[in-house]
Amino acid sequence: MLRMICRSCLRLWEADRVHNRTSCPRCGGALTFRTAIEVGHIFKLGTFYSVPFDATYLDEQSIEHPIQMGSYGIGPGRVLAAIVEQGHDDRGIVWPPSVAPYDAHVIARFDQAGAVNLGKANMDEFAMGSSSETSWFGAVRNPWDTTRVPGGSSGGSAAAVAARLAPGATGTDTGGSIRQPCAMCGVSGLKPTYGVVSRYGLIAFASSLDQAGPMAKSAHDLALMLNVMAGFDPRDSTSLERAAEDYARDLERPLRGLRIGLPKEFFVAGLHGDVARAIDAAIAEYRRLGATTVEVSLPNMALSIPVYYVLASAEASSNLARYDGVRYGFRTREYADLGEMYERTRAEGFGAEVRRRIMIGTYVLSHGYYDAYYLKAQKIRRLIAGDFASAFSCCDVIAGPTSPTTAFAIGSRMADPVQMYLSDFYTIAINLAGLPGMSIPAGFDAAGLPIGIQLIGDYFAEARLLNVAHQFQRATDWHARAPAMAREPQDRAREAK
Numbered sequence: 001m002l003r004m005i006c007r008s009c010l011r012l013w014e015a016d017r018v019h020n021r022t023s024c025p026r027c028g029g030a031l032t033f034r035t036a037i038e039v040g041h042i043f044k045l046g047t048f049y050s051v052p053f054d055a056t057y058l059d060e061q062s063i064e065h066p067i068q069m070g071s072y073g074i075g076p077g078r079v080l081a082a083i084v085e086q087g088h089d090d091r092g093i094v095w096p097p098s099v100a101p102y103d104a105h106v107i108a109r110f111d112q113a114g115a116v117n118l119g120k121a122n123m124d125e126f127a128m129g130s131s132s133e134t135s136w137f138g139a140v141r142n143p144w145d146t147t148r149v150p151g152g153s154s155g156g157s158a159a160a161v162a163a164r165l166a167p168g169a170t171g172t173d174t175g176g177s178i179r180q181p182c183a184m185c186g187v188s189g190l191k192p193t194y195g196v197v198s199r200y201g202l203i204a205f206a207s208s209l210d211q212a213g214p215m216a217k218s219a220h221d222l223a224l225m226l227n228v229m230a231g232f233d234p235r236d237s238t239s240l241e242r243a244a245e246d247y248a249r250d251l252e253r254p255l256r257g258l259r260i261g262l263p264k265e266f267f268v269a270g271l272h273g274d275v276a277r278a279i280d281a282a283i284a285e286y287r288r289l290g291a292t293t294v295e296v297s298l299p300n301m302a303l304s305i306p307v308y309y310v311l312a313s314a315e316a317s318s319n320l321a322r323y324d325g326v327r328y329g330f331r332t333r334e335y336a337d338l339g340e341m342y343e344r345t346r347a348e349g350f351g352a353e354v355r356r357r358i359m360i361g362t363y364v365l366s367h368g369y370y371d372a373y374y375l376k377a378q379k380i381r382r383l384i385a386g387d388f389a390s391a392f393s394c395c396d397v398i399a400g401p402t403s404p405t406t407a408f409a410i411g412s413r414m415a416d417p418v419q420m421y422l423s424d425f426y427t428i429a430i431n432l433a434g435l436p437g438m439s440i441p442a443g444f445d446a447a448g449l450p451i452g453i454q455l456i457g458d459y460f461a462e463a464r465l466l467n468v469a470h471q472f473q474r475a476t477d478w479h480a481r482a483p484a485m486a487r488e489p490q491d492r493a494r495e496a497k
Helices: 005-016 033-045 107-114 153-163 179-184 219-229 273-288 303-321 338-349 352-363 371-389 417-424 428-433 462-475 483-494
Strands: 046-049 084-086 120-123 166-174 188-191 212-216 259-263 293-297 396-403 437-444 450-457
Touching: 033 212, 033 273, 107 219, 120 153, 153 166, 153 179, 153 212, 166 219, 179 188, 179 437, 179 450, 188 219, 188 462, 212 219, 219 437, 219 462, 259 273, 273 293, 273 396, 273 450, 273 462, 303 371, 303 417, 303 428, 352 371, 371 428, 396 462, 437 462, 450 462
Parallel strands: 084 120, 084 166, 259 293, 259 396
Antiparallel strands: 046 120, 166 212, 188 212, 188 437, 396 450, 437 450
């Protein structure tokens, strides 16, 4: 676990002088190999948006100021829970680093459960992205290969868990933003049924799609986290009032008799060969565990990406209209009148991807195009949900790839938005239908990059999904493998002895 540090601790680490000292001369905190290396990994990966300075660890008077490391994106801010995705209180330049005025429902639940607070995780601006490269604080890097992306938009959370900087983290999933980065970073992540986890306190991107969920090393840890996160919240009109359940209750249930649906639309051109082989091997392992497989069809799957980008952009256009520089957040410094203030504030405050989606959303909602685009997309969304209902009539869970490829190089897709959007081909339909889905590690490609298998359940089947994932993880060790940097603290400590 990460120990809290002061500026002098950082200077010692940066000068590589930690091995010559046993404590920091300013704060008196113990300087260990693990502390130094973990701090270095935070900066190398860009995983955190802010880290706390807790008086229970340090003498508050000894801290000059919460550190700001420029491009590393470490700055002052209230810590929320575990590693909390930035979206649970503020996102993007239009709301600069600040103390959140209130806690999100999920954060309050973790606080009540006694969670240890470590920091806010970096992410794509307003959760709009599939690579965690659009953050105002700089791109996040994949701990398996720091020249690669960690996926997005919850890439900071996934990378931190993969690097073993924290045992768990929160994320939000609008079109795959928990599952896709978990697949690319080799960790486990769950998107619950829409409405199971309160959205209160999230900055809205697409209100009918956004859903918070847990990210951790294993399905067992996900179940424990979901037990805390789930529950009715009267402050969220989309929160579902249901009896509380123990999501860990069925973890040890055998898989004999389980029917796994394999959509023929999942295994088509565009799926990387290494990913296809890993998924085939995972399905074979499920058969050895007693499950049977059946072919199912999701005929409208190919329409999920255009439908998603019409609906999500339309909702983003509406939700982000409030960021105009009047009430809160960023405001341009130079303007002649109110109209120019609006224009310059939004032009300067939003990044390129956010502006692109606002413009698309405004267009499809405009007079003369609403019926042609938005209304038609809503009708196809209904068809997609119907396809899943038909599939679940003959299977218990659906399995397939989480992402068509493993982690790609940083910067390689920023100039081609369509190619970037295709990264979420396998995940978007689940959000459109409001279903639960999760990704767990299932192997590696030839370059040593993680591959994830996606498990999809019927509404409120989270406990069943966690059971299916847990049994796979009992039979394999993909989830237990960690990148070299996560093993470095222990290796260096052994060398010191």
